[in-house]
Amino acid sequence: MYEVVKGYDFTDLLRKNLVYLLVVGNTKTAEIPGITVAGANPELIKYTPPADAELLYYGRCLSIKGIPATPDGKPTPALISYAALKLTKIPFFVISSGLIVKPKIPFIDLQAPVGENIAEKRAMDEKDVEEVVERAKILGENFSKVCDALIVGESIPAGTTTAAAVLKSFGLDPAVSSSMPENPIELKKIVIEKALKRVRKSEPLEILSAVGDPVLAAVCGIALGSKKPVILAGGTQMVAASRLISSMGRAEIAIATTVYVARDKNANLKLASCPVIAADPMLGKSKYLGLRAYEEGFVKEGVGAGGLTLLCYARGFEVLNEVEKSYEEIVIKPISYRAHGDLSQR
Amino acid sequence: MYEVVKGYDFTDLLRKNLVYLLVVGNTKTAEIPGITVAGANPELIKYTPPADAELLYYGRCLSIKGIPATPDGKPTPALISYAALKLTKIPFFVISSGLIVKPKIPFIDLQAPVGENIAEKRAMDEKDVEEVVERAKILGENFSKVCDALIVGESIPAGTTTAAAVLKSFGLDPAVSSSMPENPIELKKIVIEKALKRVRKSEPLEILSAVGDPVLAAVCGIALGSKKPVILAGGTQMVAASRLISSMGRAEIAIATTVYVARDKNANLKLASCPVIAADPMLGKSKYLGLRAYEEGFVKEGVGAGGLTLLCYARGFEVLNEVEKSYEEIVIKPISYRAHGDLSQR
Numbered sequence: 001m002y003e004v005v006k007g008y009d010f011t012d013l014l015r016k017n018l019v020y021l022l023v024v025g026n027t028k029t030a031e032i033p034g035i036t037v038a039g040a041n042p043e044l045i046k047y048t049p050p051a052d053a054e055l056l057y058y059g060r061c062l063s064i065k066g067i068p069a070t071p072d073g074k075p076t077p078a079l080i081s082y083a084a085l086k087l088t089k090i091p092f093f094v095i096s097s098g099l100i101v102k103p104k105i106p107f108i109d110l111q112a113p114v115g116e117n118i119a120e121k122r123a124m125d126e127k128d129v130e131e132v133v134e135r136a137k138i139l140g141e142n143f144s145k146v147c148d149a150l151i152v153g154e155s156i157p158a159g160t161t162t163a164a165a166v167l168k169s170f171g172l173d174p175a176v177s178s179s180m181p182e183n184p185i186e187l188k189k190i191v192i193e194k195a196l197k198r199v200r201k202s203e204p205l206e207i208l209s210a211v212g213d214p215v216l217a218a219v220c221g222i223a224l225g226s227k228k229p230v231i232l233a234g235g236t237q238m239v240a241a242s243r244l245i246s247s248m249g250r251a252e253i254a255i256a257t258t259v260y261v262a263r264d265k266n267a268n269l270k271l272a273s274c275p276v277i278a279a280d281p282m283l284g285k286s287k288y289l290g291l292r293a294y295e296e297g298f299v300k301e302g303v304g305a306g307g308l309t310l311l312c313y314a315r316g317f318e319v320l321n322e323v324e325k326s327y328e329e330i331v332i333k334p335i336s337y338r339a340h341g342d343l344s345q346r
Numbered sequence: 347m348y349e350v351v352k353g354y355d356f357t358d359l360l361r362k363n364l365v366y367l368l369v370v371g372n373t374k375t376a377e378i379p380g381i382t383v384a385g386a387n388p389e390l391i392k393y394t395p396p397a398d399a400e401l402l403y404y405g406r407c408l409s410i411k412g413i414p415a416t417p418d419g420k421p422t423p424a425l426i427s428y429a430a431l432k433l434t435k436i437p438f439f440v441i442s443s444g445l446i447v448k449p450k451i452p453f454i455d456l457q458a459p460v461g462e463n464i465a466e467k468r469a470m471d472e473k474d475v476e477e478v479v480e481r482a483k484i485l486g487e488n489f490s491k492v493c494d495a496l497i498v499g500e501s502i503p504a505g506t507t508t509a510a511a512v513l514k515s516f517g518l519d520p521a522v523s524s525s526m527p528e529n530p531i532e533l534k535k536i537v538i539e540k541a542l543k544r545v546r547k548s549e550p551l552e553i554l555s556a557v558g559d560p561v562l563a564a565v566c567g568i569a570l571g572s573k574k575p576v577i578l579a580g581g582t583q584m585v586a587a588s589r590l591i592s593s594m595g596r597a598e599i600a601i602a603t604t605v606y607v608a609r610d611k612n613a614n615l616k617l618a619s620c621p622v623i624a625a626d627p628m629l630g631k632s633k634y635l636g637l638r639a640y641e642e643g644f645v646k647e648g649v650g651a652g653g654l655t656l657l658c659y660a661r662g663f664e665v666l667n668e669v670e671k672s673y674e675e676i677v678i679k680p681i682s683y684r685a686h687g688d689l690s691q692r
Contacts, residue, residue, distance in 0.1 A: 019492060057484055091491035093454075102457065106481040108439075109455045111448065135452040138403055145437035146365060146492035 007275025136221025153304020233307025353621025482567025499650020579653025
């Protein structure tokens, strides 16, 4: 079901009153051809974060047809998160930190800039970073008053690249992870090397502005503002967030991700500054090829999928069955409807 | 301290776990010269809602110099709300439903249209109203999972005019209330009569689109989505909201406002479809002229001031003293600083 990758078992926390916050945003780093597959084509990549957020509330996307997927059709991890939220019914809110396209749902706006392409220029103005962190602190503080712990997830295409650049800026030696098994390592290394030249000092706000992204800035602010523990639901990105948070102030944090990330030798979980647990959504046992792809190293994590899987296990829910039901309802039925034109299925 | 104006005493509810939601927005009805004093001059009126929201989080406004005030300097009721939130420390969130100017704080965006001037045209497209109500329902449902009751306040200049038009559309016979003691009754009556001609049927969504405003639409959605009781903190606007809500579905609602509204024979509290309590912030006993103006019928209510005053009393806090402290800190000190240029006071 799950394994403690680093530190101690914090699953007790997940049986308390929780609020889930999904932070969504964009970095233009995703526009570098080949760097991410978080979208069926380059034009669609920018819609992935808002579409993921819409999926969680409505069980379908409003800003795109179908759901976010890789160019060869592997579905977004938002399917796992959707299933987990359906099972556990915990309250959740979407936070925009640097979105290009607004989701068609209620969302909290941090008025963050879209992150720049870190291969070409600094990610964000320092003043913007400070403002985003400050606003996110207000949110973290207020949300922490209504629960015992927060779970914070993310959706930002190319976020593993900015995260690796952040880790490297701290003098760490991250491997470079990806939502693809044939990780475009050489490309990412070139981007990161270019980005690192702009880091003037190994200080968290400077690192965020030079090579980070707006989602990382928001996650840091939320954790620092919270008066309760914060579970960072994600892989490499949350490892980078943990380092930033620990260098910015005091916060009780832990990381929950998927075993698909943990099994990837490039995933850097050991570099986290906090405990790490990896949960297994068991998608390898699915009857659906699209879901089994996760077991083979595709997609792996995102939209808080690992943390929300762990939440289900901590509360005694099975995940795989519900994910398959969601897959049928959200992916298969609409396709078969389109194929057969059967209006009775509406 | 407070009086039950209609129905029963629901103050017990205020001792439970609460979340405060402030809904802010604009209607172009406020552009009609003389219809509102919720702003020092016509240009500033549109900044009043975002500035009120900023004041609650930061104890100062970021979008304008000073704080929202009437043309002759009577301060925004956000001062009362700020003091009450400081005393009670309840979590709160700001919801934008049709703002012209975004506040420089984290806020939830319903992506509502700015309300049109109801003297000239229909307030909102019916489809927009439906979307706003739907999104607000999602929020109401999710926030109601983290508390025992919600308090919902509002800030929208000229909101009493749209509210009176809504009540009249239901076949009720509202008096016309205002933030001014010399209520521009004739002007408002003309606006309302013009607006009413556009109401095609006495049905809540139609009334909202024809003569309502985006803040009313959001308040309705929140109440209808909530699984817990909702305390509508406001005067005539919340009376209109109560009628809309009751005609749209089932929701456990109550109104909490100020005695300044209750004493105004034009305030229509008896037309509410739910219990009403009026709380007395005791500003008549203040040493400051600007605060005593409330007792004389100026401003009266807004930004949830009455409901949050009642919250303080239910929890055993004094309000007047804290409001005076806030007035000193937010209004008097900056003026004296500007007058003396004394840097040591920074």
